[in-house]
Amino acid sequence: MNVKTLKEKLKLSYCPYSNVQVASVAIDDKNNEFYGVNCENAAFPSGLCAERSALFSSVVQGAKIGSFKEIHIISNKEHILYPCLACMQVITQFLKPNGQVYLYNYSLTKTEKHYLKEMVPFQVKDEDIKN
Numbered sequence: 001m002n003v004k005t006l007k008e009k010l011k012l013s014y015c016p017y018s019n020v021q022v023a024s025v026a027i028d029d030k031n032n033e034f035y036g037v038n039c040e041n042a043a044f045p046s047g048l049c050a051e052r053s054a055l056f057s058s059v060v061q062g063a064k065i066g067s068f069k070e071i072h073i074i075s076n077k078e079h080i081l082y083p084c085l086a087c088m089q090v091i092t093q094f095l096k097p098n099g100q101v102y103l104y105n106y107s108l109t110k111t112e113k114h115y116l117k118e119m120v121p122f123q124v125k126d127e128d129i130k131n
Contacts, residue, residue: 001027003104006035006074010106013037013050013076021076024050026058026094028067034058051087055094068095074104080112081105092116092123 006025013021015038022038036054040047051073059065071091075081080103083091091101099116
């Protein structure tokens, strides 16, 4: 994964309300890369974060939920921008239990790497809701 390529994707973000650009790339166990950017909407709850954009669109491209080993996230901010809790829940279903979350600031001077289990120690799992 080339973080400069990920940074370039920020230009594709649609964020006329917040002006916060976010790009993400999810990488599966076969090293396939699935990109996403945030897309805002005038009806605010109808927008979509970059993380879910990358993960949800991966399904139509043939990716298997649960097969992802990592996700990388960058924003146009100089501080690290963490995923929202809705995205974190979705990430828990797409990433393997030992999956990694990489976070970058815009100038690439700050990088954080977290294991999914650290970020979401308590998550809703399939077995919690299936009969």
